[in-house]
Amino acid sequence: MALDYRKCAQEIADNIGGGSNVISAAHCATRLRLVIADNSKVNKQALENVDGVKGMFESNGQLQLIIGTGTVNKVYDEFLSVTGASAASKDDVKAAAASKMPWWKKILKTPGDVFVPILPAIVASGLMMGLVEAIPKFWPAFGQTDWYAFLDLVANTAFALLPVLVAISSARVFGGNIFLGAVIGLMMVHPALINAWTVGGLDTIPTWHLWFFNVQQVGYQGHVIPVILAVLLMSKLEKGLHKIVPEMIDLFVTPLVTVLVTSFVTFTIIGPIFSILENYVLEGAKWLASFSIGAVVMGAIYPWTVVMGLHHMYNVIEAGMIAQTGLNTWMPIASAANFAQFGACLAVALKVKNQKTKSVAFPSSLSASLGITEPAIFGINFRFMKPFLCGMAGGAVGSLFGALFGLGAPVYGVTGIPAIPAVNNVPLYLVELAISAGVAFALVWMLWKEEQPQAAAAPAAPAIEVPTVSVIRCAAGQVLQPVKGNVIARDQIPDDTFASGVLGDGVGIQPSDDKVVAPFDGTISSVAESQHAVGIESNGMEMLIHVGVDTVNMHGDGFTCLVKEGDQVKLGQPLIIFDRAKIKAAGYSDTVAVLLTNSDDLEGVDCGAK
Amino acid sequence: MKSFEYTITDPVGIHARPAGVLVKEIKKYASAVTVKKGDKAVNALKLMALMGMGIKQGDTVTVEIEGADEDTAAAAIEAFFKANL
Numbered sequence: 001m002a003l004d005y006r007k008c009a010q011e012i013a014d015n016i017g018g019g020s021n022v023i024s025a026a027h028c029a030t031r032l033r034l035v036i037a038d039n040s041k042v043n044k045q046a047l048e049n050v051d052g053v054k055g056m057f058e059s060n061g062q063l064q065l066i067i068g069t070g071t072v073n074k075v076y077d078e079f080l081s082v083t084g085a086s087a088a089s090k091d092d093v094k095a096a097a098a099s100k101m102p103w104w105k106k107i108l109k110t111p112g113d114v115f116v117p118i119l120p121a122i123v124a125s126g127l128m129m130g131l132v133e134a135i136p137k138f139w140p141a142f143g144q145t146d147w148y149a150f151l152d153l154v155a156n157t158a159f160a161l162l163p164v165l166v167a168i169s170s171a172r173v174f175g176g177n178i179f180l181g182a183v184i185g186l187m188m189v190h191p192a193l194i195n196a197w198t199v200g201g202l203d204t205i206p207t208w209h210l211w212f213f214n215v216q217q218v219g220y221q222g223h224v225i226p227v228i229l230a231v232l233l234m235s236k237l238e239k240g241l242h243k244i245v246p247e248m249i250d251l252f253v254t255p256l257v258t259v260l261v262t263s264f265v266t267f268t269i270i271g272p273i274f275s276i277l278e279n280y281v282l283e284g285a286k287w288l289a290s291f292s293i294g295a296v297v298m299g300a301i302y303p304w305t306v307v308m309g310l311h312h313m314y315n316v317i318e319a320g321m322i323a324q325t326g327l328n329t330w331m332p333i334a335s336a337a338n339f340a341q342f343g344a345c346l347a348v349a350l351k352v353k354n355q356k357t358k359s360v361a362f363p364s365s366l367s368a369s370l371g372i373t374e375p376a377i378f379g380i381n382f383r384f385m386k387p388f389l390c391g392m393a394g395g396a397v398g399s400l401f402g403a404l405f406g407l408g409a410p411v412y413g414v415t416g417i418p419a420i421p422a423v424n425n426v427p428l429y430l431v432e433l434a435i436s437a438g439v440a441f442a443l444v445w446m447l448w449k450e451e452q453p454q455a456a457a458a459p460a461a462p463a464i465e466v467p468t469v470s471v472i473r474c475a476a477g478q479v480l481q482p483v484k485g486n487v488i489a490r491d492q493i494p495d496d497t498f499a500s501g502v503l504g505d506g507v508g509i510q511p512s513d514d515k516v517v518a519p520f521d522g523t524i525s526s527v528a529e530s531q532h533a534v535g536i537e538s539n540g541m542e543m544l545i546h547v548g549v550d551t552v553n554m555h556g557d558g559f560t561c562l563v564k565e566g567d568q569v570k571l572g573q574p575l576i577i578f579d580r581a582k583i584k585a586a587g588y589s590d591t592v593a594v595l596l597t598n599s600d601d602l603e604g605v606d607c608g609a610k
Numbered sequence: 611m612k613s614f615e616y617t618i619t620d621p622v623g624i625h626a627r628p629a630g631v632l633v634k635e636i637k638k639y640a641s642a643v644t645v646k647k648g649d650k651a652v653n654a655l656k657l658m659a660l661m662g663m664g665i666k667q668g669d670t671v672t673v674e675i676e677g678a679d680e681d682t683a684a685a686a687i688e689a690f691f692k693a694n695l
Contacts, residue, residue, distance in 0.1 A: 495627075497626070497627035497630055497631070498627075502627075502630040502631055502634050503626060503627070503629075503630035503657065504630075504657070525658040525659065525662060526658045526659065526661050526662030527662070528625065528626075528661065528664075529664045529666075533625075533626060533661070535657075535658035535661060535662065537658065542656070542657065542658050544626065544657070544658065544661075546626055552622045552625050552626070553622070565662060597630075597633075597657040597658060598657070600637075
């Protein structure tokens with residue numbers, strides 16, 4: 001007989017403490033691999049007896065159930081549906097929590113989701129880039145060496161081609177194919193396009209004329225938001241196409257259409273919208289930087305332009321300033337803003353208890369002090385938001401100081417510590433950095449609290465089937481049928497003692513299931529050493545549930561009692577799991593005696609299924 | 611108060627059926643009957659408590675009988691133990 005996958009999955013779920021006790025479930029060719037939250041809830045003996053489970057062992061923190069080739073996947077599917085219905089895995093819980101967020105929170109959360117997986121790459125590169133670019137500022141000769149050229153290449157790879165990393169990570173976040181995501185990312189920094197970092201110096205920008213769109217042939221180096229949007233579009237498109245394209249041609253039609261449409265929309269709509277936006281930001285930034293109060297505002301909003309990937313255009317402003325006045329007064333604003341993010345990130349690094357966050361926050365803050373703030377912003381500050389806002393405040397105060405004292409530099413392209421040798425007044429510049437970082441640090445230290453990991457949503461009740469048929473009623477309460485099966489009169493129980501009523505009045509049940517559940521809310525008063533009988537009390541009712549006749553002689557083989565004396569149990573809670581086949585094989589009747597042992601002392605006792 | 615010691619010979623010990631029969635017997639008398647094994651003692655009228663002691667073959671129990679009819683009850687209950695347990 002074919003295995004009943006659903007039943008098998010249900011029984012597995014029942015014996016591991018329900019779906020709420022499952023952290024993750026996976027399967028290989030033959031085994032169901034489960035990561036369990038609380039191993040004490042796992043009933044190993046009962047698991048091995050589940051029909052379909054051929055064996056069980058624990059390894060690498062996983063509970064592995066051998067089910068067999070060809071069936072394990074089906075049991076797995078049922079297992080997910082069984083456990084998913086009552087309780088979800090923790091990741092699902094997280095996802096469910098995310099889906100309840102207001103839309104604006106979801107939007108703010110997306111860059112963080114995208115950046116967290118690529119943090120190792122940008123933290124490494126950011127730190128290295130900061131160091132490599134800082135050294136020549138103090139030791140100019142180093143800038144001429146081959147070592148500098150080589151290390152610079154290594155360091156800036158992740159940043160020069162950042163859209164590729166962002167695109168791949170976004171595809172994962174949005175559920176698109178990561179290779180198609182990579183294609184979109186690569187296309188946006190294709191060598192045939194003009195590099196976004198250098199485009200500012202060009203008089204005329206080559207343009208394609210596609211229908212009525214004029215597409216500037218400029219890459220998206222340093223961009224984040226347009227890449228995320230492009231891949232979001234790609235992922236939606238791809239998933240939609242998979243649904244409607246016939247399977248036979250799906251493999252070539254879907255990727256082709258996905259990439260073509262996404263590319264076109266990216267270059268004609270997403271890109272231009274952003275370049276218009278960028279131009280406004282650029283003009284606005286130029287205007288703001290020209291007076292003190294403006295500098296305060298700019299110092300505050302600067303990190304937002306980093307989040308949007310617009311900061312790469314500021315070279316244009318700086319270059320313009322130097323051309324006009326010989327002094328780059330933009331640099332103190334950017335330095336204040338960046339150094340404030342450093343201060344905020346450092347405060348998080350020192351305050352946070354989560355080791356993983358700490359290990360990201362330290363190198364990120366170091367990198368930020370050298371002027372590369374992306375790791376600190378995306379990895380820490382923007383993710384937790386409050387440190388980011390504290391950083392904005394620090395940037396504003398620092399910028400004001402810089403503007404009031406007329407700080408500036410005759411160079412451009414550097415901020416933070418590497419800019420020290422270039423500034424017109426080193427001591428005042430150091431004060432500005434200290435103010436920016438200090439304000440941000442202090443605010444974070446005072447205002448930011450580490451979020452405690454959310455307690456998993458209230459553990460859903462394990463899949464309990466509450467019995468509904470009443471088998472015994474009396475003045476003190478009623479006894480619901482504790483085992484599925486055919487209810488028979490007490491005197492029909494194939495055992496003189498039970499039938500005679502010497503142990504009290506009650507009923508017999510010819511079981512069709514292998515599980516005894518509590519017939520009412522009560523307290524376990526006794527458990528037979530051989531696991532086949534259990535006593536339960538409530539409101540003066542003393543109940544004996546005895547599985548099988550003469551089964552005491554089986555000495556527990558084939559029985560698993562799930563409760564112990566003194567346990568409080570709820571109606572429907574499993575008490576005993578028994579193996580009907582073993583009882584039959586041992587030559588005994590499997591009739592379950594359900595008796596009120598003190599029925600003589602109770603009033604109005606009435607037996608029989610109702 | 612009367613008491614006697616008895617070593618169980620029934621192969622299943624004081625389990626459901628023997629316990630039920632015992633309770634039935636003890637109910638005939640007015641005296642309170644306590645069954646002790648080691649440091650555990652239970653009211654012998656409480657079937658579940660009696661079973662919960664897990665008294666097995668070879669275990670020695672002390673039975674205490676106290677009440678108006680303790681003399682007759684003690685004799686009868688001891689005889690009952692020997693015959694049935």
